[in-house]
Amino acid sequence: MRTAYAVALSVLRQPADAEDVAQETMVTAWQKLDQLDDPGRFRAWVLQIARRRALNFRRDESARRELPLDAAAPVASGEATDRETLRHDLRARLLGAMDGLTDEERTVLLLHDLDGLKHREIAASLDLPAGTVRYHLFNARRAVRARLADERQEDDHA
């Protein structure tokens, strides 16, 4: 389910929406398990479902929603509020730093650094050469780091 979440997040860039899509993806995968010809391709199959669902979700939501759900700060109390606010802020920064990435770079980055898949697993799941996966990962990390460093500098100057 985390893998489905990572792919959905790469498309939607909203954790709450990505969770919804990941949940729907797993339900669909279970219900359509009979349609899976090669059990060895299970992960790739789930990723395809997640991606398709996320794209549909984005298409439907963009017509409906102006303010993303995740942009609203969580409402809680005391220490939990601080922790949640901090996490929310970090999340927003990370997602913002990923904005400049291509869909493929973002997917590879999230599958590797968030879900913990190996290069060859990502390559097999996305039907890409392992070298391309490494290349996307390298570029994505470099771009995100540069963007975060720029933001930090801007914060320091402010």
Next chain:
Amino acid sequence: MRDDPLDLTPLDPSQDPERWRGRMDAVMQRVEPSIRSRAAAAPTVLELIRGWARVAVPAAAVTAGLVLGISQAVSAPKGPNLAGTDPVEQWLAGDVTIPAWLRAERPPSPTDLLLGLGGAR
């Protein structure tokens, strides 16, 4: 150039375990009926064995019949009764009358030859 993994923990949904477990439970609740119906439709072990037996028993019977037939044909005793009309088989079976001229170790006379060609028996 640094290429360590980025710390994406803030994006990890399992950082909020309760919420994440709730998501998992919701998935399980929704797929449970399909799991149950699939389990009900799946053949039991006995049904599987019965299915195999339906094919395996006739195949075993045919194989056993073939093996028995071949082994009987191979091990059947050979004797005079197997000799047919072939002169060599007859001779091997000891069923040939040796002509008198041959027993006497003399050349055959015209009469001996005629008798031999026309059949001594």
